[in-house]
Amino acid sequence: MILRGRILALPKRGNSADEFEDAYAPREVGEAIALPFSCAVADGATESSFSNVWARLLAAEFVDCEGNLEAMEAEMPRLRALWREHVSSKPLPWYAEQKLEQGAFSTVLGVSIEQADEGNSARWHAFAVGDSCLFHAKADGQVVSFPAERSEELRAWPYLVPSRQLDEEPLHSIGRSRRGILEPGDRLILVTDAVAGWILKSLEEGGSPLELLNHATQTMPAFLAWVEGLRDAGGIKNDDCTLLWLECCEEPR
Amino acid sequence: MSGAESGAMKRKADSAATVINKFLQNLVIKCGKNEGVRDYFHVGVFGYGQNVGPAFAGTIAGRDLVPISEIANFPARVEERSKRVDDGAGGLAEQKVKFPVWFDAVANGGTPMCQVLGKAKDVVAAWTAKNQTCFPPIVINVTDGESTDGDPSAAADAIKALSTTDGGVLLFNVHLSATGASPIEFPDSESSLPDDFARLLFRMSSSLTEPMQAFARQKGYTVSASSKGFVFNANLEALIDFIDIGTRPSNLR
Numbered sequence: 001m002i003l004r005g006r007i008l009a010l011p012k013r014g015n016s017a018d019e020f021e022d023a024y025a026p027r028e029v030g031e032a033i034a035l036p037f038s039c040a041v042a043d044g045a046t047e048s049s050f051s052n053v054w055a056r057l058l059a060a061e062f063v064d065c066e067g068n069l070e071a072m073e074a075e076m077p078r079l080r081a082l083w084r085e086h087v088s089s090k091p092l093p094w095y096a097e098q099k100l101e102q103g104a105f106s107t108v109l110g111v112s113i114e115q116a117d118e119g120n121s122a123r124w125h126a127f128a129v130g131d132s133c134l135f136h137a138k139a140d141g142q143v144v145s146f147p148a149e150r151s152e153e154l155r156a157w158p159y160l161v162p163s164r165q166l167d168e169e170p171l172h173s174i175g176r177s178r179r180g181i182l183e184p185g186d187r188l189i190l191v192t193d194a195v196a197g198w199i200l201k202s203l204e205e206g207g208s209p210l211e212l213l214n215h216a217t218q219t220m221p222a223f224l225a226w227v228e229g230l231r232d233a234g235g236i237k238n239d240d241c242t243l244l245w246l247e248c249c250e251e252p253r
Numbered sequence: 254m255s256g257a258e259s260g261a262m263k264r265k266a267d268s269a270a271t272v273i274n275k276f277l278q279n280l281v282i283k284c285g286k287n288e289g290v291r292d293y294f295h296v297g298v299f300g301y302g303q304n305v306g307p308a309f310a311g312t313i314a315g316r317d318l319v320p321i322s323e324i325a326n327f328p329a330r331v332e333e334r335s336k337r338v339d340d341g342a343g344g345l346a347e348q349k350v351k352f353p354v355w356f357d358a359v360a361n362g363g364t365p366m367c368q369v370l371g372k373a374k375d376v377v378a379a380w381t382a383k384n385q386t387c388f389p390p391i392v393i394n395v396t397d398g399e400s401t402d403g404d405p406s407a408a409a410d411a412i413k414a415l416s417t418t419d420g421g422v423l424l425f426n427v428h429l430s431a432t433g434a435s436p437i438e439f440p441d442s443e444s445s446l447p448d449d450f451a452r453l454l455f456r457m458s459s460s461l462t463e464p465m466q467a468f469a470r471q472k473g474y475t476v477s478a479s480s481k482g483f484v485f486n487a488n489l490e491a492l493i494d495f496i497d498i499g500t501r502p503s504n505l506r
Contacts, residue, residue, distance in 0.1 A: 045502045049287050092288060094351045095325050098278075099285035105502035157471060160502040 001115065001122045001184060003037060004247040005029030008223045013231055013238050021046065022192050022242040023055035023106075025063040029244070035122055038067045040110035041132050041242050043192040045160055047105075049096065050087045054104035054163045057082060062127070067112025069127055073171050083163045103164030107132040108175075109190055113182065113246075120250055122182040129175035130158040133196035137210045139185030143203060146178045151200035154193050188246040189213070194239040198230065217245055268429055269395050270358035273298060276393075276489040277355050281325040283493055290325040297376055298355065301369035303362025309355050317376050328353035363401035370394065370408035374415070377422055381415050389417045391482075391496075393489065394457075397429040399450045409457035420462070425482030426454040427489060436487035439469060441479040451485055458483040465495040471503065 007029055011020040021044035029039070040062040044051025057079045065071040087100055107130025113122050126134050128147045131154045136144040148154055159174060182188065189210065191199065202209035216226035223243075230236040277296065284293045295318040300308035311329030313319050332352045340346035370392075377390045392412055415422040434447055439461060443452045458481040461469060469476045472494055482492070 045505075047283065047505065048502065049285055090288075093326070094331060094353060095278075095281045095285045095290060096288050098351070099282050102282075102505060105505060157468075157503040159504050162502070162504055 001035060001120055001182065002249050002251050003029075003033040003035070003113070004031050004249055005033055005039075006217060006245045007243070008217050008220060008245075009242045010224060010227055010240065012240050013228070015240075019052075020240055021052040021055060022240040023052065023059040024190075024242055024244055025056075025059040029246075033246075036066065036112065036114040038063045038065075038110060038112040039190065039244055039246070040108060041190045041192055041244055042109070043107040043130065043132050043240065043242070045105040048102060049099045049104060050083070051104040051106055053086050054083050054161075055106040055108075058106055058108040058161060059110070062108060062110035067110055067125060067127065069172055069177075076171070077165070080163055080165055103162050105160035105162055106130070107158065107160055107192070109134060111188060111190060113188075116181065120184055122248065124180050124182055124188060126178050126180075127171075127175055128177075129171065130160045131155070131193040131196065133191055133193070133199075134178075135187075135189040135191070135196075135199060135210065136180055136182075137187040137189065139183060143210065144180065145196075145200065145203075147176045148196065148200060151197055151204060154197050154200070182248045184248050184250045186248045187214075188248075190242075190244040192240060192242045194237045194241050195243055198236045213243070214245075217243060267358045269397055270354075270356055272395060272427065272429065272488050273356050274352070274354050276493070277324060278353055279490060279493045281321060281353075283496070284321050285325070290322040292320045292322050294321045295319065295380070296321060296324055297373075299369055299372055299376075300356075300359060301362075301365050302359050305365055305368050305372055308359075310357055311355070313355075318380060324355065328355050329357070330354050364396060364398045365402040366394070366396065366400035366405040367402045367408045370405055370412060374408065374412045377412060377415055381417050381422065385417050387417055387419065389415075389420050389422045391423045391425060391492075393425045393427060393492070394454075395427040395429065395489075396454075397431065404453075406453070406457060413459060421459070423459040423462070423482060424457060425492065426458045426484075427487070428454050428483070428485045430486050434486055437485040438487050438491060439474055439476050439480040440483060440485075441477045441481070446485065455481055455483050461495070468495045 007024055011017055023042045025040050040059040042055035042059040044055035061072055061075055061079055109128040109132035111124055111126045111134060113124045116123050126146055131148060133148050134146045199209045217223050227241055231238050281290060284290050297318045298308045307315050307317055312327040313323060332354055333349050334352040335347045336350050337345040338348045373392050380390060409424055412422055412424050428451055437445055443455050446452050446455055461480045461482055466476050
């Protein structure tokens with residue numbers, strides 16, 4: 001099996017690209033991704049400073065560790081030190097210094113995919129802290145969502161990965177894991193909470209959001225137009241939007 | 254706003270000033286983002302005693318409403334105060350902290366609450382006329398004494414009658430008593446309140462909105478649909494938690 005991927009990301013309306021607080025890794029995905037493959041999205045909390053830096057570190061580390069949670073856990077002190085080093089590199093006004101004491105917070109949702117032992121299927125393993133969501137759209141039309149299964153589970157105050165040493169808790173104790181099997185024709189879609197909320201709500205209303213989303217994400221201008229239209233109509237929360245789309249294809253012979 | 258009873262002890266006026274300075278400090282930190290401060294709020298502070306009017310000191314003195322970024326950058330002075338923090342070994346350690354001051358205690362004159370609520374109404378009416386789609390303003394009346402210019406109920410009602418498209422203006426009251434009575438936060442009935450003046454302030458206060466009730470529960474307060482934005486002998490820090498500007502991690506402390 002190979003994967004065909006695309007990534008789309010848009011800042012909250014009214015914010016510049018510099019203010020974008022979602023993150024994703026890898027930075028690019030191709031049309032013929034070989035397995036094993038790992039990817040991640042992360043969403044830095046609005047109410048913490050330098051959460052974009054923390055989100056980028058978390059997403060990149062998941063991919064560097066190829067989804068191995070124990071390996072990522074071992075790297076957390078180094079990640080926290082990197083964040084601290086980044087934010088302490090220049091003098092800050094009193095309020096920014098006091099805000100830094102609270103640390104930064106971010107979701108992380110990572111998926112690693114490897115070839116199954118037999119046939120043309122693959123195994124996926126996902127890990128999530130917070131409200132970024134994975135959707136597994138099976139070729140037969142079934143949709144599995146993780147970790148949220150209902151739109152009301154996307155709360156304004158999720159439990160997130162903190163950058164402060166003081167709050168350190170093992171990742172496995174604050175996150176959730178899930179496994180599944182991929183077949184050719186299946187899709188895996190990783191999204192941050194704004195798009196996740198729209199997908200879940202649409203599924204609850206009996207819609208086919210992933211078909212709509214497939215069309216809306218073929219190009220960046222199409223994605224921008226679609227998100228802006230939904231924002232105008234109040235159909236999606238005005239927040240950063242990130243989507244990492246993977247299609248499972250049979251390997252060309 | 255703050256009222257200081259004629260002839261009151263300076264300590265009472267000081268505690269009102271500390272509550273307000275601490276509130277402004279926490280609001281600035283809440284809006285702090287990386288090196289700067291986002292203008293989520295415009296804030297006015299009005300003193301009432303011998304005079305009724307804008308109470309900021311320093312560069313922003315004399316102004317009615319000031320963007321929070323200017324408040325952050327122009328405290329009248331930054332004091333160094335000591336606070337006791339967990340030393341990580343089961344004890345307490347003294348830590349020097351920066352304490353910005355925008356507002357100094359003034360303990361003279363009466364407590365012309367009707368007059369200051371009238372002034373607040375004028376300022377809020379002008380703001381809501383220009384910002385009809387925003388979250389409605391919150392007026393917080395901090396007082397350590399009874400009104401000396403009559404029953405303030407009608408003035409309170411006039412503030413609460415103002416609105417934006419997002420709802421009615423909220424009026425919260427903070428009553429600082431010199432009696433050392435136990436703090437009461439967000440009560441839902443008058444029965445627990447110690448005197449007629451506290452009961453009057455309770456009746457003048459708006460109910461907490463539904464999202465605020467949800468935040469309050471998440472923070473461990475016991476609240477009901479009838480809980481009011483009223484605190485007795487307590488600070489305003491909880492109110493800051495109730496103001497939603499975006500994703501707030503539940504593990505942020």
